[in-house]
Each structure stands twice: as structure tokens, then as C-alpha cells.
Amino acid sequence: MRPLDRIDYQILDILQxxxxxxxxxxxxxxxLSTTPCSERVKRLEREGVILGYHARIDPKKVDRNLLVFVEIKLSAKSGEVFEQVAENLSALPEVLECHLISGEFDYLVKARLKEMSAYRRLLGDLLKQLPASASSHSYVVMEEVKESLYLELS
Structure with a gap:
């Protein structure tokens, strides 16, 4: 991958x-003229700088009002366990994000669901599927203050 220049960063900023x-x-x-600009965008896509294009959907309009964060602590830790947990969590459609973190807990999971009963089912399934889950703490979001996918590039 060649280094990004000022124009690449401008393109990325606008496309975000x-x-x-x-x-x-x-x-x-x-x-720029259209052809060189198009070639730059294609290169940024090919090199994995641009990962994709997505429609942003209002969760309330599609009945996904409940946003929950879950901290998960594993009772056993190994490369194999982390791999299996990542696979299990990635397969759950309600899980929007999953991060292996440092600190008291091992994973931070962000999930969006219809209602609390759906969350209860997800949590039960989640803890049953994980090979070495020891405990979890949940945080139900009362109000979303800021959510963005925009990365400041300057």
C-alpha cells in the first residue's frame, strides 16, 4: 500500500x-477530473482503506429501541478460547460490536434489540454458548448522546 496523500484524505473525509x-x-x-478521482477511490477500496458503503438506519423506525452494552469475564483464557468466543459472538445478529479488552473484563459487547425480553434471551444464549464465561455485567442505554462512524482525519 502506498502512503495516503492530502487528496486521498480529502476523498476519505468527503466519502465518510x-x-x-x-x-x-x-x-x-x-x-481532480473524474477518471483520476475514480481511480483513487478504487485503489482505496482495493487496498482496504475503504471497507464498504452502508445505509445508516434509524433503530427506532425498525423496532430496535433497546441498546445494551455487556461486559463478559471469562473463567479460562487461551488462544483457543478467545477464538471460539469471537466466533460465537460474531455469529449473533443482535451483536453490533464485540471487542476483546484489557481490564477486569475480557469482552465488551454492544447489542441492539427490540425489547428487554429479547435481551434476556440473548444474554442466556450468550452465556450458555461461551466456552468459559464466568460473569457478565450489563448496561442498558437510557439515552444515546452521540454515535458516529466518522473518523477525524486531519
Missing amino acids: KEGRISMSELAARVH
Whole structure:
């Protein structure tokens, strides 16, 4: 991968905010013609800098009002256990994010569900499936103050 330059960063900044912008508009905004701009975007995609394009959906409009964070502590730790836990958690569609973390707990999980009973089922399934879960702590979100996928690049 070649190093990113100023124009690459401008392209990335614009695409983060306006993923559906036309290539001709993007090119005009970064002061390139359409073909070189398009080639840069394709290179950024090919090199894995741009991971994809997604529609952002309002959870309330699709009946996914409950946002929960769960800390999970494992009773046993090994590469094999971490691999199995990652596989199990990744397979659950309600799980939006899962992070192996340092500190008192091993995993931090972010899940979005319809209601508390759905969360109760998820937590039960989660703890049963994990090979070495010892304990969990849950945090139900009362109000979302900020959620963003935008990365400041300057």
C-alpha cells in the first residue's frame, strides 16, 4: 500500500460524510477530473482503506429501541478460547460490536434489540454458548448522546 496523500484524505473525509456522492461531484470537490478521482477511490477500496458503503438506519423506525452494552469475564483464557468466543459472538445478529479488552473484563459487547425480553434471551444464549464465561455485567442505554462512524482525519 502506498502512503495516503492530502487528496486521498480529502476523498476519505468527503466519502465518510456523503457516501452516495457522485464521482463527478467528488472529483470537483477535490480538484481532480473524474477518471483520476475514480481511480483513487478504487485503489482505496482495493487496498482496504475503504471497507464498504452502508445505509445508516434509524433503530427506532425498525423496532430496535433497546441498546445494551455487556461486559463478559471469562473463567479460562487461551488462544483457543478467545477464538471460539469471537466466533460465537460474531455469529449473533443482535451483536453490533464485540471487542476483546484489557481490564477486569475480557469482552465488551454492544447489542441492539427490540425489547428487554429479547435481551434476556440473548444474554442466556450468550452465556450458555461461551466456552468459559464466568460473569457478565450489563448496561442498558437510557439515552444515546452521540454515535458516529466518522473518523477525524486531519
